[in-house]
Structures are given as structure tokens and as C-alpha cells.
Amino acid sequence: MHNCPVEAIGVVLREPRSRGTVVYVDYYSLEADEEWQLSFSLELFQSAAYNYNDATSILKASNQDSLPSVWLVRGIDENQISRRGLRTLRCEEFQAKEDIKITENQWVRIKAYLLAKRTEEKALCKFFKRCGKCKTDCNFRHYFITEAEQNWAQVSSMKRAATLSPGHYADNSKSCRHDIFAAWxxxxxxxxxxxxxxxxxxxxxAGSLSWALWRHGFETFIVDPRAKLGYSRRQRKEIQKYNAPPPTSLPIYFDHNFENKYHQLLTRTSLIVGLHSDEATEQIVDYAIKYGTRFAVVPCCVFPHLFPHRRISINQSEPLIQRPVLSNRDFEQYLISKHPQSIRIAHLNFQGRNAVIFRDHPSEPMPHHSIAVPVDSDHVAVAVKGDRWREEQVIKEKQRAATTHH
Structure with a gap:
């Protein structure tokens, strides 16, 4: 029944995974004796105090004598199946039940189910799913197991195609994108x-785009907290070959702290670029407008949950009627609307997200132009929040264990 409330007890089969503000959990219902896919808001899952370090998942408990923890789930049946053919639930409560222990018979059934899963077919190749073929002889599966999986792949491909730019498909592979963008x-x-x-x-x-531009003779700066301060063997050979100072690494986020610390660098910058720069894409455009600088960005992910302020007009005849920016095409239109007199769009000749939003000439600085920031103050540009939160959870668990020990 659609949107039917569900309550169950069971165990976590695999380590939870996060995508944006949603956490997905593979869950084995002890009552239904089957696997489900649960989805939670990140806030709800954090409040459940899931412990990555103890034997709360089958994969960890199956290799030792301890039994996995039992979890109570309350949620809504979405009346859909996942791509692996699992029942899906949108959960509203996730609570550890320390007073409930699984029986030996249940434990045997769960381990038998897990063993059967381990010997199942390989995962579906993402290129086969999108295009019906794979250019390489990869180790993934190149056929559909069930009709439901095939239908899911078709719907997924149609949704993805609807968000792509007209020039999305090109001749060159993604591995060439840095050199192609630099030459462009x-x-x-x-x-x-x-x-x-x-x-x-x-x-x-790696700063691949910076090095590609450096080979053309530019003085480049890699602005990324992950930027390496040293050089590889190949890069050292290139430095000797070109006899020029190499790109400079600035391990910092591109935000107001960068502006305060490197204001002089921003004022003498001729071009700001970003190739699939994730959350920092809009900030590149904003700072370029503020300082009157040329820029070129190739947008990738949209992150509508982090930037809900983004709006575009439904049509030109009714500019006051607006809707949120959800797709890549929406995002491209939104970036152009920041200064439509000077900002243009083109497409690069490589596969994938290849629309480039750019301004090819400097303009008058606009010192009072506002800079976009994510609504989540804990989220930082060009960082995977799920990983960061996970690291914090590990630290908290260690602190809790140390407190309990004392």
C-alpha cells in the first residue's frame, strides 16, 4: 500500500552511505525475513548515534563471535524498489534496541543470506546502464538480471539525459579534459x-588544470585544501624542461578567509577558472564579478540543498514567477543571469559535463556584489560532508570509549 506506515526490527547489513543530506542503510528485517533499503535525513541518522566501530553491521559481526545490534525502524513504505530490487522505506525513527537479541536461528539465516549475496552476480557497469555498451572490458556486469533492473536503468538514463547540456556527448574522453580546457x-x-x-x-x-595552463606559460595558483605542496617525479622533470617557476599550491578554501588573506592576489588575477569545482562554482562567478575579472567555469554538481536561494524564471515573459535551481541546465542559466550582458556559454570537446560558463573580458569591479555561501555553516566548499561527519563520529566514539574506560 502506497505511503503505508511500517515498523520493524532488524539488523544493519552493510556500512551506511551518505549522498548529500540523505543516508542509505541496507537493513535486514527479522520479521519479514528480507533485505530492505532505508533512507534517512542526515540529521535523523546522526541523532541515532550509529557506531561505525562496534559490531553493528553484519559484515563486521560475521567475522567474529559477537552478534550484531538490533535496530527498531519506523517509516513510510515508498511503494518502490531500489535498483537492486529491494523494498524501500523512508524512515522517521532509527533506534538501537539493546534489550532485544537475535536468536541463533535468526543469526544462521542472516549469515546464509549474506553468503548467498556474496556469491551473486557482479555489480552492473555504469556505462552499460547509461549507453547499453561499455568501451572497455571492465570487471562489472554487462547485462540485466531482472526486468525491474532494466526498467530502473532506462528511467535513470532518461532522467539524466534531461539534465544534460546539448553538447554533453563529445569525441574525447574525460581524461583529456584538463588539456582541452586549457587549450580552449x-x-x-x-x-x-x-x-x-x-x-x-x-x-x-594534483592540480591538473593548473599544470596544463602552466605549460602554456601562465603563472598559476591551485586553490584547494587538498592541494599538494610537493611535486611528483614527472612534475620535477617538467620544471627542469620548461625552466619556469611551477604552479603554487594554496591549501585553503575559496571563501571570505581566502579573500582576506590573499586580497592582493585577487586584485592582480587575470583569470579565475574551475573545472568541475563542485560547491565553489558559484563563488568563482561571484568573486569574478566582484573584482571585474575574466572567468571560466565548467559546472558539475548543483547541490540544491546547500544553495536553496537559487532561483530562475519559469519563462522570459513572466520573470517574476520563479522556481528553484535543480538541474545542470538550470544551474547554467542561473550563472548566466548573474551578469547576462557579459557572461556566455560554450561547450568543450570532451565527454561528460562540458558546458563552460565564461566571461572573456574584464569589466568594472562590483565591490558590493554578494558572494554565495551554503546554508549549512558546517559545510565547506570542495569537501565531502559525509566523510567529514564520519571522521567526527569516529573521534566522538574514541572520546566516549576513553570516558567509559576511566
Whole structure:
């Protein structure tokens, strides 16, 4: 029955995983004797005090003598199945039941189920799911097991295609995107490399785009908390070959702290770039407008839950009627609307998210232009909050264990 309330007790099969503000849990119902997929809000799951370190999951408990913890679940049956054919529940309560222990018979059934799962088919290849074929002979599965899985793949591909830019599919693979973007910047923006500074925002630990621009003669700065301060063997050889100072790594987030600390660098910057710069994408555009700088960004993820303020007009005839920015096309339109007189869009010749939003000439600075920030103050740009929260949970568990020991 659709939206039917459900209450059950069971055990966690695998380690929970987070996507944005949603946490997914593979759960084995002891009453129904089957596996379910549960979804929680991140806030609700944090309040449940799930412990990653003890034997709360089957995968950990099955390798030792201890039994897994039992969890009470209350939620709503979504009347849908997951891509693995599991019943899905949207949960409103998740509580450990220390007074309930599973029986030996239940434990035997659960371990038998887990063993059967381990010997099942391989996971579905994501390229086969999207395109019906895989260019490489990968180790994943290239066929559908059930009709439900095939239907799920078709619906997923249709939803994804609806959000893609017209030039999404191109000839070159993603591995070439840094060199292609760098060559496009040089040819399209017409910037002379000499004495021009480029900020590569969220360039990653490798700073591949910065190094590609550096080979064209630019002075580049990698702005990313993950940026490496040293150089690989190949990079050291390139430094000797080109006989030029290498890209500078600035392990810091691109926010107001960066602006305060590197204000002089921002004022002499000729170009701000971001290739799949995640949460920092809008900030690149905002700071470029504020300082009157050229910029070019290739948007990737939208993060509507972190930036609910984003709105675009439903149509040009009724600009006051607006809707939230949810898809990549919406995001591209939203970024252009920040300064439509100067901001344009193009598409690069590599596969994947390849729409580039750019301004090819400097303009008058707008010192009072506001900078977008995520609504979650604990969330930082270019960081995976789920990983950060998980690290915090491990620290809290260690502190709790130390307190209990004393």
C-alpha cells in the first residue's frame, strides 16, 4: 500500500552511505525475513548515534563471535524498489534496541543470506546502464538480471539525459579534459601568458588544470585544501624542461578567509577558472564579478540543498514567477543571469559535463556584489560532508570509549 506506515526490527547489513543530506542503510528485517533499503535525513541518522566501530553491521559481526545490534525502524513504505530490487522505506525513527537479541536461528539465516549475496552476480557497469555498451572490458556486469533492473536503468538514463547540456556527448574522453580546457582558454579568451595570473579553484590534489595552463606559460595558483605542496617525479622533470617557476599550491578554501588573506592576489588575477569545482562554482562567478575579472567555469554538481536561494524564471515573459535551481541546465542559466550582458556559454570537446560558463573580458569591479555561501555553516566548499561527519563520529566514539574506560 502506497505511503503505508511500517515498523520493524532488524539488523544493519552493510556500512551506511551518505549522498548529500540523505543516508542509505541496507537493513535486514527479522520479521519479514528480507533485505530492505532505508533512507534517512542526515540529521535523523546522526541523532541515532550509529557506531561505525562496534559490531553493528553484519559484515563486521560475521567475522567474529559477537552478534550484531538490533535496530527498531519506523517509516513510510515508498511503494518502490531500489535498483537492486529491494523494498524501500523512508524512515522517521532509527533506534538501537539493546534489550532485544537475535536468536541463533535468526543469526544462521542472516549469515546464509549474506553468503548467498556474496556469491551473486557482479555489480552492473555504469556505462552499460547509461549507453547499453561499455568501451572497455571492465570487471562489472554487462547485462540485466531482472526486468525491474532494466526498467530502473532506462528511467535513470532518461532522467539524466534531461539534465544534460546539448553538447554533453563529445569525441574525447574525460581524461583529456584538463588539456582541452586549457587549450580552449588560451585560444578563446585570448590572454597573453606573460605576466598573467590564473587562479585554479578546487583544482584537486594534483592540480591538473593548473599544470596544463602552466605549460602554456601562465603563472598559476591551485586553490584547494587538498592541494599538494610537493611535486611528483614527472612534475620535477617538467620544471627542469620548461625552466619556469611551477604552479603554487594554496591549501585553503575559496571563501571570505581566502579573500582576506590573499586580497592582493585577487586584485592582480587575470583569470579565475574551475573545472568541475563542485560547491565553489558559484563563488568563482561571484568573486569574478566582484573584482571585474575574466572567468571560466565548467559546472558539475548543483547541490540544491546547500544553495536553496537559487532561483530562475519559469519563462522570459513572466520573470517574476520563479522556481528553484535543480538541474545542470538550470544551474547554467542561473550563472548566466548573474551578469547576462557579459557572461556566455560554450561547450568543450570532451565527454561528460562540458558546458563552460565564461566571461572573456574584464569589466568594472562590483565591490558590493554578494558572494554565495551554503546554508549549512558546517559545510565547506570542495569537501565531502559525509566523510567529514564520519571522521567526527569516529573521534566522538574514541572520546566516549576513553570516558567509559576511566
Amino acid at each position: 582558454l588560451v585560444s578563446t579568451l585570448g590572454i597573453v601568458a606573460k605576466s598573467n595570473v590564473v587562479l585554479d579553484i578546487a583544482g584537486g590534489s
